[in-house]
Amino acid sequence: MDRRHFLKTTGTGLIGSVFASGLVPGIGMAGDMGGSGTPGIHLFSKHLQFLDYREMARAAAAIGLDGLDLTVRPGGHVEPENFERDLPVAISAIRDAGLACEMMTTNIVGTQNPGDYDLLAMARSLGVKSYRLGGLRYDRNVPPMETVEQYREQLSALAEWNAEIDITGLYQNHSGDERFGAALWDAAMVLRDLDPDQLGIQFDVRHAVTDGGLMWPTSFRLIKPYIRSVIFKDFKWAVLDGQWKLVSTPMGQGMVDFPRYFRMLKDAGMNYAVSLHCEYDLGGANKGRRELTMPKSEVLAAIKRDVDITRKLWKEA
Numbered sequence: 001m002d003r004r005h006f007l008k009t010t011g012t013g014l015i016g017s018v019f020a021s022g023l024v025p026g027i028g029m030a031g032d033m034g035g036s037g038t039p040g041i042h043l044f045s046k047h048l049q050f051l052d053y054r055e056m057a058r059a060a061a062a063i064g065l066d067g068l069d070l071t072v073r074p075g076g077h078v079e080p081e082n083f084e085r086d087l088p089v090a091i092s093a094i095r096d097a098g099l100a101c102e103m104m105t106t107n108i109v110g111t112q113n114p115g116d117y118d119l120l121a122m123a124r125s126l127g128v129k130s131y132r133l134g135g136l137r138y139d140r141n142v143p144p145m146e147t148v149e150q151y152r153e154q155l156s157a158l159a160e161w162n163a164e165i166d167i168t169g170l171y172q173n174h175s176g177d178e179r180f181g182a183a184l185w186d187a188a189m190v191l192r193d194l195d196p197d198q199l200g201i202q203f204d205v206r207h208a209v210t211d212g213g214l215m216w217p218t219s220f221r222l223i224k225p226y227i228r229s230v231i232f233k234d235f236k237w238a239v240l241d242g243q244w245k246l247v248s249t250p251m252g253q254g255m256v257d258f259p260r261y262f263r264m265l266k267d268a269g270m271n272y273a274v275s276l277h278c279e280y281d282l283g284g285a286n287k288g289r290r291e292l293t294m295p296k297s298e299v300l301a302a303i304k305r306d307v308d309i310t311r312k313l314w315k316e317a
Contacts, residue, residue, distance in 0.1 A: 039230070039274045040066030041307055042103050045077050046288040047278050050296065053077065053090045057097035063304045067100030069275040072119070073107040073134070075288065083119045091126045102127065103229065103273060107134035111157045120165050130168040130229060132202050136180040144186070151180060152190045159199040170202035170229050175210040182211045184219045191226045200228035202275065206235050209256050210246060217264065224268060232310055233277040248279035248286070251306040252313060262317030276310065278303055
């Protein structure tokens with residue numbers, strides 16, 4: 001049953017119970033991101049880790065999301081050591097709410113752990129199409145180009161796993177002076193000889209702007225052939241305690257030029273699933289905490305606003 005039919009036929013049942021619980025007071029349903037050919041919005045489930053699987057799925061459906069990017073990593077919704085028991089339960093709960101679960105976020109960075117192969121194989125059998133890798137870092141005592149070659153071998157082996165399993169691994173560009181892939185050219189050098197449907201990029205425009213400044217559109221064009229998913233989130237620079245620091249913001253309130261970026265995505269003909277991240281202060285939900293310092297209803301309302309502004313900006317671009 002697709003999400004639209006699910007929402008129409010559920011009535012005061014499952015979704016109604018979310019409103020009745022007070023989790024999402026007064027929030028209505030949202031449509032697609034502006035019409036046909038627009039990407040579905042999958043919320044990074046880190047922001048709903050204060051809810052169990054069924055509550056998470058119900059809340060996400062009530063917000064009007066298309067799916068969830070499920071955290072399957074230490075401290076995530078599904079602990080990797082318990083994946084055989086918990087992953088089918090989590091995905092079933094998401095699907096029962098009429099949502100997609102085609103993406104997940106892991107800490108997998110290579111083929112060192114044979115259990116990771118089994119995890120990926122089970123995820124694929126349950127309909128997951130892609131997973132985000134864990135982060136890789138530079139060693140300041142090793143020349144950067146040696147590190148690039150090391151990761152080329154490491155990720156090539158992982159791409160072979162992915163080919164066998166028929167799943168796509170995605171590496172996120174993340175800002176920071178020791179983060180491999182932050183500059184994007186280094187990730188492109190590693191991926192240029194690999195099939196991007198086996199190992200590609202989950203492009204994070206927020207981090208591309210953070211590290212690339214005015215150069216981010218060129219970085220986007222450089223990495224575009226390898227992109228298989230995108231992350232939406234926003235930020236700004238601000239002076240805090242006398243120092244310039246990065247401050248995460250709700251969508252559309254920061255420095256990312258989403259109208260320009262969305263036009264670039266449309267011009268490129270991209271129709272990849274979106275992982276929406278809400279990294280600004282949400283009482284701990286932004287950090288994946290189980291215990292919050294603000295009402296759950298306010299957290300969900302804030303996420304709903306991000307979903308709405310994302311669809312509005314996409315439609316206007």
